[in-house]
Protein backbone atom coordinates (compact mmCIF):
# COMPACT_ATOMS: atom_id res chain seq x y z
CA UNK A 447 0.00 0.00 0.00
CA UNK A 448 1.22 3.46 -0.83
CA UNK A 449 2.09 5.63 2.17
CA UNK A 450 0.01 8.48 0.70
CA UNK A 451 -2.79 9.19 -1.76
CA UNK A 452 -2.12 10.87 -5.09
CA UNK A 453 -4.23 12.84 -7.54
CA UNK A 454 -5.15 9.54 -9.20
CA UNK A 455 -7.10 8.59 -6.06
CA UNK A 456 -9.37 11.64 -5.88
CA UNK A 457 -11.99 13.38 -8.02
CA UNK A 458 -11.22 17.08 -7.85
CA UNK A 459 -14.10 18.40 -10.00
CA UNK A 460 -15.70 21.38 -8.29
CA UNK A 461 -13.27 21.32 -5.35
CA UNK A 462 -11.33 24.23 -3.91
CA UNK A 463 -7.79 22.91 -4.11
CA UNK A 464 -4.79 24.44 -2.39
CA UNK A 465 -1.47 23.36 -3.90
CA UNK A 466 1.85 23.81 -2.11
CA UNK A 467 4.35 24.20 -4.95
CA UNK A 468 8.02 24.97 -4.92
CA UNK A 469 8.15 28.39 -6.59
CA UNK A 470 11.33 29.34 -4.77
CA UNK A 471 13.03 30.64 -7.91
CA UNK A 472 16.07 32.88 -8.23
CA UNK A 473 15.17 36.52 -8.89
CA UNK A 474 17.38 39.05 -10.60
CA UNK A 475 16.46 42.71 -10.60
CA UNK A 476 12.84 41.89 -9.75
CA UNK A 477 12.42 39.33 -12.56
CA UNK A 478 12.58 35.54 -12.55
CA UNK A 479 16.13 34.48 -13.45
CA UNK A 480 15.48 30.75 -13.98
CA UNK A 481 12.18 29.12 -14.95
CA UNK A 482 13.11 25.58 -13.93
CA UNK A 483 10.88 25.33 -10.87
CA UNK A 484 7.98 27.15 -12.55
CA UNK A 485 8.14 24.76 -15.50
CA UNK A 486 8.20 21.86 -13.09
CA UNK A 487 5.24 23.14 -11.04
CA UNK A 488 2.87 24.16 -13.85
CA UNK A 489 1.76 20.73 -15.16
CA UNK A 490 0.21 19.83 -11.78
CA UNK A 491 -1.66 23.14 -11.60
CA UNK A 492 -2.88 22.87 -15.19
CA UNK A 493 -3.99 19.28 -14.71
CA UNK A 494 -6.10 20.38 -11.73
CA UNK A 495 -7.69 23.18 -13.75
CA UNK A 496 -8.46 20.74 -16.57
CA UNK A 497 -10.07 18.40 -14.03
CA UNK A 498 -12.45 21.13 -12.89
CA UNK A 499 -10.79 22.25 -9.67
CA UNK A 500 -10.59 25.81 -8.41
CA UNK A 501 -6.85 26.14 -7.96
CA UNK A 502 -4.89 28.23 -5.49
CA UNK A 503 -1.14 27.80 -5.14
CA UNK A 504 1.18 28.84 -2.36
CA UNK A 505 4.95 28.73 -1.91
CA UNK A 506 7.77 30.30 -0.02
CA UNK A 507 10.43 32.38 -1.77
CA UNK A 508 13.80 32.99 -0.16
CA UNK A 509 14.14 33.52 3.56
CA UNK A 510 12.61 36.91 4.36
CA UNK A 511 11.97 37.67 8.02
CA UNK A 512 8.41 38.86 7.61
CA UNK A 513 7.07 41.03 4.79
CA UNK A 514 9.78 42.12 2.36
CA UNK A 515 8.80 43.31 -1.14
CA UNK A 516 12.09 41.99 -2.55
CA UNK A 517 10.70 38.47 -1.94
CA UNK A 518 7.20 38.98 -3.32
CA UNK A 519 5.78 36.19 -5.47
CA UNK A 520 4.14 38.78 -7.73
CA UNK A 521 6.86 38.59 -10.45
CA UNK A 522 6.72 34.79 -10.21
CA UNK A 523 2.96 34.85 -10.83
CA UNK A 524 3.56 37.18 -13.79
CA UNK A 525 6.11 34.76 -15.24
CA UNK A 526 3.74 31.83 -14.66
CA UNK A 527 1.04 33.72 -16.55
CA UNK A 528 3.43 34.04 -19.51
CA UNK A 529 4.41 30.38 -19.46
CA UNK A 530 0.96 28.87 -18.88
CA UNK A 531 -1.99 28.42 -21.18
CA UNK A 532 -4.20 29.05 -18.12
CA UNK A 533 -5.17 32.41 -16.65
CA UNK A 534 -2.79 32.95 -13.72
CA UNK A 535 -3.62 35.71 -11.22
CA UNK A 536 -1.96 36.98 -8.08
CA UNK A 537 -3.68 37.25 -4.67
CA UNK A 538 -7.00 39.13 -4.99
CA UNK A 539 -6.73 40.08 -8.65
CA UNK A 540 -9.70 39.45 -11.00
CA UNK A 541 -10.98 35.97 -11.71
CA UNK A 542 -8.43 33.51 -13.00
CA UNK A 543 -7.89 29.77 -13.24
CA UNK A 544 -4.78 29.58 -11.06
CA UNK A 545 -4.51 31.96 -8.12
CA UNK A 546 -1.01 32.51 -6.71
CA UNK A 547 -0.80 33.54 -3.05
CA UNK A 548 1.88 35.83 -1.63
CA UNK A 549 5.07 34.36 -0.11
CA UNK A 550 4.17 32.04 2.79
CA UNK A 551 7.20 33.34 4.70
CA UNK A 552 5.49 36.73 4.95
CA UNK A 553 2.91 35.10 7.23
CA UNK A 554 3.67 35.09 10.96
CA UNK A 555 3.61 31.49 12.18
CA UNK A 556 4.70 29.82 8.93
CA UNK A 557 8.06 28.50 10.05
CA UNK A 558 6.89 27.41 13.51
CA UNK A 559 3.69 25.89 12.16
CA UNK A 560 1.42 28.06 14.30
CA UNK A 561 -2.07 26.54 14.62
CA UNK A 562 -3.78 29.88 13.89
CA UNK A 563 -1.99 30.20 10.57
CA UNK A 564 -2.57 26.56 9.63
CA UNK A 565 -6.30 27.05 10.39
CA UNK A 566 -6.34 30.13 8.20
CA UNK A 567 -4.56 28.41 5.29
CA UNK A 568 -6.97 25.46 5.51
CA UNK A 569 -10.10 27.63 5.56
CA UNK A 570 -12.33 27.01 2.55
CA UNK A 571 -9.96 24.36 1.18
CA UNK A 572 -11.47 21.00 0.15
CA UNK A 573 -8.24 19.31 -0.84
CA UNK A 574 -4.58 20.04 -0.22
CA UNK A 575 -2.03 18.91 -2.78
CA UNK A 576 1.55 18.77 -1.56
CA UNK A 577 3.76 19.13 -4.62
CA UNK A 578 6.75 21.01 -3.17
CA UNK A 579 9.38 18.33 -2.78
CA UNK A 580 11.93 21.02 -1.94
CA UNK A 581 9.95 21.98 1.18
CA UNK A 582 8.72 18.71 2.68
CA UNK A 583 11.72 18.39 4.98
CA UNK A 584 10.36 21.41 6.89
CA UNK A 585 7.46 21.20 9.34
CA UNK A 586 5.88 24.53 8.45
CA UNK A 587 2.24 25.68 8.46
CA UNK A 588 2.09 25.43 4.66
CA UNK A 589 3.66 21.97 4.57
CA UNK A 590 2.47 20.16 7.70
CA UNK A 591 -0.14 22.34 9.47
CA UNK A 592 -2.55 22.58 6.59
CA UNK A 593 -2.14 18.87 5.77
CA UNK A 594 -3.21 17.98 9.32
CA UNK A 595 -6.46 19.84 8.79
CA UNK A 596 -7.78 18.99 5.33
CA UNK A 597 -7.66 15.90 3.15
CA UNK A 598 -4.25 15.87 1.51
CA UNK A 599 -2.55 14.05 -1.33
CA UNK A 600 0.89 14.02 -2.91
CA UNK A 601 1.07 15.91 -6.20
CA UNK A 602 2.61 14.25 -9.27
CA UNK A 603 5.89 16.12 -8.91
CA UNK A 604 6.34 15.07 -5.29
CA UNK A 605 5.29 11.51 -6.10
CA UNK A 606 7.80 11.34 -8.97
CA UNK A 607 10.59 12.69 -6.73
CA UNK A 608 9.85 10.20 -3.95
CA UNK A 609 9.69 7.28 -6.39
CA UNK A 610 12.86 8.28 -8.27
CA UNK A 611 15.00 9.05 -5.24
CA UNK A 612 13.44 6.16 -3.32
CA UNK A 613 15.18 3.80 -5.75
CA UNK A 614 18.53 4.81 -4.27
CA UNK A 615 17.37 3.67 -0.84
CA UNK A 616 16.00 0.32 -1.92
CA UNK A 617 17.47 -2.46 -4.01
CA UNK A 618 18.62 -0.74 -7.19
CA UNK A 619 20.05 -2.42 -10.27
CA UNK A 620 23.75 -3.00 -9.77
CA UNK A 621 26.34 -1.69 -10.22
CA UNK A 622 25.00 1.22 -8.19
CA UNK A 623 27.18 4.36 -7.93
CA UNK A 624 27.02 7.74 -6.33
CA UNK A 625 28.90 10.77 -7.57
CA UNK A 626 29.29 13.44 -4.93
CA UNK A 627 30.91 16.84 -5.09
CA UNK A 628 30.10 20.42 -4.22
CA UNK A 629 31.45 22.58 -1.52
CA UNK A 630 31.15 20.96 1.88
CA UNK A 631 31.54 17.45 3.23
CA UNK A 632 29.51 18.49 6.28
CA UNK A 633 26.42 18.86 4.04
CA UNK A 634 26.73 15.37 2.63
CA UNK A 635 28.50 13.12 5.13
CA UNK A 636 25.18 11.76 6.42
CA UNK A 637 24.22 10.81 2.86
CA UNK A 638 27.51 8.96 2.42
CA UNK A 639 26.94 7.22 5.76
CA UNK A 640 23.48 6.03 4.79
CA UNK A 641 24.28 5.00 1.21
CA UNK A 642 27.77 3.53 1.64
CA UNK A 643 26.45 0.13 2.72
CA UNK A 644 24.07 0.07 -0.26
CA UNK A 645 26.21 1.47 -3.09
CA UNK A 646 28.95 -0.32 -5.00
CA UNK A 647 31.03 2.83 -5.46
CA UNK A 648 31.03 6.39 -4.22
CA UNK A 649 33.02 8.81 -6.37
CA UNK A 650 33.98 12.00 -4.61
CA UNK A 651 35.16 15.23 -6.23
CA UNK A 652 34.50 18.94 -5.71
CA UNK A 653 35.56 20.83 -2.63
CA UNK A 654 34.41 18.04 -0.33
CA UNK A 655 37.04 15.56 -1.48
CA UNK A 656 39.81 17.51 0.26
CA UNK A 657 38.56 16.73 3.76
CA UNK A 658 38.56 13.04 2.78
CA UNK A 659 42.05 13.34 1.29
CA UNK A 660 43.28 15.21 4.38
CA UNK A 661 41.81 12.50 6.61
CA UNK A 662 43.96 10.02 4.68
CA UNK A 663 47.03 12.13 5.35
CA UNK A 664 47.35 13.58 1.85
CA UNK A 665 48.72 17.13 1.58
CA UNK A 666 46.05 19.30 -0.08
CA UNK A 667 47.71 22.74 0.00
CA UNK A 668 45.22 25.53 0.59
CA UNK A 669 42.26 23.58 -0.78
CA UNK A 670 38.91 23.66 1.00
CA UNK A 671 39.13 21.50 4.15
CA UNK A 672 36.70 21.35 7.06
CA UNK A 673 39.08 20.48 9.91
CA UNK A 674 36.26 19.82 12.38
CA UNK A 675 34.98 17.05 10.07
CA UNK A 676 38.24 15.10 9.84
CA UNK A 677 37.52 12.90 12.86
CA UNK A 678 34.07 11.85 11.58
CA UNK A 679 35.50 11.22 8.14
CA UNK A 680 38.22 9.00 9.62
CA UNK A 681 35.55 7.06 11.49
CA UNK A 682 33.58 6.59 8.31
CA UNK A 683 36.63 5.40 6.35
CA UNK A 684 37.53 2.88 9.06
CA UNK A 685 34.12 1.25 9.14
CA UNK A 686 34.03 0.42 5.45
CA UNK A 687 35.77 -1.13 2.57
CA UNK A 688 37.82 1.90 1.58
CA UNK A 689 37.91 0.85 -2.04
CA UNK A 690 34.25 1.72 -2.31
CA UNK A 691 35.13 5.39 -1.92
CA UNK A 692 36.93 6.51 -5.06
CA UNK A 693 38.88 9.74 -4.68
CA UNK A 694 40.52 11.84 -7.41
CA UNK A 695 43.93 10.73 -8.68
CA UNK A 696 44.74 14.11 -10.20
CA UNK A 697 43.62 17.66 -9.64
CA UNK A 698 43.59 21.05 -11.33
CA UNK A 699 45.25 23.38 -8.83
CA UNK A 700 45.34 27.17 -8.96
CA UNK A 701 47.54 29.82 -7.37
CA UNK A 702 44.50 31.62 -5.97
CA UNK A 703 40.72 31.33 -5.67
CA UNK A 704 40.19 33.44 -8.77
CA UNK A 705 38.50 32.98 -12.11
CA UNK A 706 41.66 33.81 -14.06
CA UNK A 707 44.21 32.25 -11.70
CA UNK A 708 47.10 30.38 -13.29
CA UNK A 709 46.36 26.65 -13.05
CA UNK A 710 48.02 23.29 -13.68
CA UNK A 711 47.10 19.64 -13.32
CA UNK A 712 49.04 17.60 -10.75
CA UNK A 713 48.86 14.11 -9.29
CA UNK A 714 46.96 14.02 -6.04
CA UNK A 715 50.05 13.30 -3.96
CA UNK A 716 51.87 16.24 -5.54
CA UNK A 717 49.59 19.17 -4.71
CA UNK A 718 52.05 22.06 -4.26
CA UNK A 719 51.96 24.03 -1.01
CA UNK A 720 49.95 27.24 -1.31
CA UNK A 721 47.79 26.04 -4.23
CA UNK A 722 44.06 25.37 -4.26
CA UNK A 723 42.35 22.43 -5.94
CA UNK A 724 39.51 23.81 -8.05
CA UNK A 725 38.63 20.93 -10.38
CA UNK A 726 39.26 17.22 -10.79
CA UNK A 727 41.94 16.39 -13.34
CA UNK A 728 41.52 14.68 -16.74
CA UNK A 729 42.54 11.26 -15.47
CA UNK A 730 40.00 11.46 -12.66
CA UNK A 731 37.34 12.67 -15.07
CA UNK A 732 37.98 9.65 -17.31
CA UNK A 733 37.95 7.27 -14.34
CA UNK A 734 34.69 8.66 -12.95
CA UNK A 735 33.08 8.73 -16.42
CA UNK A 736 33.98 5.07 -16.87
CA UNK A 737 32.36 4.07 -13.59
CA UNK A 738 29.24 6.07 -14.47
CA UNK A 739 29.04 4.44 -17.88
CA UNK A 740 29.28 0.97 -16.40
CA UNK A 741 26.66 1.59 -13.69
CA UNK A 742 23.04 0.60 -13.90
CA UNK A 743 21.98 3.10 -11.25
CA UNK A 744 23.73 6.45 -10.65
CA UNK A 745 22.95 9.45 -8.49
CA UNK A 746 24.96 12.65 -8.92
CA UNK A 747 24.99 15.53 -6.47
CA UNK A 748 27.54 18.31 -6.37
CA UNK A 749 29.79 19.83 -9.07
CA UNK A 750 33.29 18.40 -9.46
CA UNK A 751 34.88 21.85 -9.33
CA UNK A 752 34.20 25.55 -9.40
CA UNK A 753 32.09 25.11 -12.54
CA UNK A 754 30.94 28.74 -12.42
CA UNK A 755 34.39 29.58 -13.81
CA UNK A 756 35.13 28.22 -17.27
CA UNK A 757 38.70 27.29 -16.44
CA UNK A 758 37.50 24.91 -13.70
CA UNK A 759 34.44 23.49 -15.43
CA UNK A 760 35.93 20.56 -17.35
CA UNK A 761 35.46 17.92 -14.65
CA UNK A 762 31.81 18.82 -14.08
CA UNK A 763 31.23 18.83 -17.85
CA UNK A 764 32.75 15.39 -18.13
CA UNK A 765 30.52 13.99 -15.40
CA UNK A 766 27.39 15.64 -16.83
CA UNK A 767 28.07 14.10 -20.25
CA UNK A 768 28.79 10.69 -18.73
CA UNK A 769 25.46 10.87 -16.86
CA UNK A 770 23.70 11.82 -20.09
CA UNK A 771 25.33 8.93 -21.97
CA UNK A 772 24.82 6.28 -19.30
CA UNK A 773 22.18 3.69 -20.14
CA UNK A 774 21.48 3.08 -16.47
CA UNK A 775 18.92 4.86 -14.31
CA UNK A 776 20.41 8.32 -13.74
CA UNK A 777 19.29 11.04 -11.34
CA UNK A 778 20.78 14.44 -10.58
CA UNK A 779 20.01 16.47 -7.46
CA UNK A 780 21.28 19.68 -5.89
CA UNK A 781 20.73 23.27 -6.98
CA UNK A 782 24.20 23.80 -8.40
CA UNK A 783 24.47 20.39 -10.04
CA UNK A 784 21.15 20.91 -11.78
CA UNK A 785 22.26 24.41 -12.80
CA UNK A 786 25.42 22.89 -14.32
CA UNK A 787 23.39 20.25 -16.15
CA UNK A 788 21.05 22.89 -17.53
CA UNK A 789 23.93 25.14 -18.51
CA UNK A 790 25.14 22.25 -20.68
CA UNK A 791 21.65 21.63 -22.06
CA UNK A 792 21.66 18.06 -20.73
CA UNK A 793 18.69 18.19 -18.35
CA UNK A 794 16.59 16.14 -20.77
CA UNK A 795 19.25 13.44 -21.06
CA UNK A 796 19.05 12.03 -17.53
CA UNK A 797 16.16 10.02 -16.11
CA UNK A 798 15.40 12.25 -13.16
CA UNK A 799 16.28 15.86 -12.34
CA UNK A 800 15.46 16.57 -8.71
CA UNK A 801 14.02 19.97 -7.76
CA UNK A 802 14.75 19.59 -4.07
CA UNK A 803 18.23 20.22 -2.70
CA UNK A 804 17.98 19.87 1.08
CA UNK A 805 14.92 17.64 0.95
CA UNK A 806 16.66 15.28 -1.46
CA UNK A 807 19.67 15.03 0.81
CA UNK A 808 17.50 14.39 3.88
CA UNK A 809 15.62 11.67 2.02
CA UNK A 810 18.88 10.00 1.03
CA UNK A 811 20.09 10.32 4.61
CA UNK A 812 17.18 8.04 5.46
CA UNK A 813 15.33 10.70 7.43
CA UNK A 814 11.57 10.98 7.64
CA UNK A 815 10.25 14.02 5.77
CA UNK A 816 7.50 15.59 7.90
CA UNK A 817 5.62 17.01 4.91
CA UNK A 818 5.39 13.50 3.46
CA UNK A 819 4.73 11.69 6.70
CA UNK A 820 1.68 13.86 7.43
CA UNK A 821 0.07 12.75 4.15
CA UNK A 822 -0.06 9.23 5.57
CA UNK A 823 -3.03 9.98 7.81
CA UNK A 824 -5.23 10.44 4.72
CA UNK A 825 -4.17 7.13 3.19
CA UNK A 826 -5.55 4.90 5.98
Ligand code: ADP
Nearest residue numbers: 628629652653723724748751752780781782783
Ligand atom coordinates in the same frame (compact mmCIF):
# COMPACT_ATOMS: atom_id res chain seq x y z
P1 ADP B 1 24.65 21.33 -5.01
O1 ADP B 1 23.91 22.66 -4.95
O2 ADP B 1 24.61 20.71 -6.36
O3 ADP B 1 24.21 20.40 -3.91
P2 ADP B 1 26.82 22.38 -3.45
O4 ADP B 1 25.96 23.55 -3.08
O5 ADP B 1 27.15 21.41 -2.40
O6 ADP B 1 26.18 21.63 -4.72
O7 ADP B 1 28.21 22.91 -4.01
C1 ADP B 1 28.29 23.74 -5.13
C2 ADP B 1 29.45 24.67 -5.00
O8 ADP B 1 30.64 23.95 -4.76
C3 ADP B 1 29.68 25.45 -6.27
O9 ADP B 1 29.46 26.81 -6.02
C4 ADP B 1 31.15 25.19 -6.61
O10 ADP B 1 31.84 26.32 -7.04
C5 ADP B 1 31.69 24.70 -5.29
N1 ADP B 1 32.91 23.88 -5.46
C6 ADP B 1 33.06 22.80 -6.23
N2 ADP B 1 34.32 22.36 -6.19
C7 ADP B 1 35.01 23.20 -5.38
C8 ADP B 1 36.37 23.28 -4.96
N3 ADP B 1 37.27 22.40 -5.37
N4 ADP B 1 36.70 24.29 -4.12
C9 ADP B 1 35.78 25.17 -3.70
N5 ADP B 1 34.49 25.16 -4.07
C10 ADP B 1 34.10 24.18 -4.90
Ligand code: MG
Nearest residue numbers: 780781782803
Ligand atom coordinates in the same frame (compact mmCIF):
# COMPACT_ATOMS: atom_id res chain seq x y z
MG1 MG C 1 24.18 24.40 -3.76
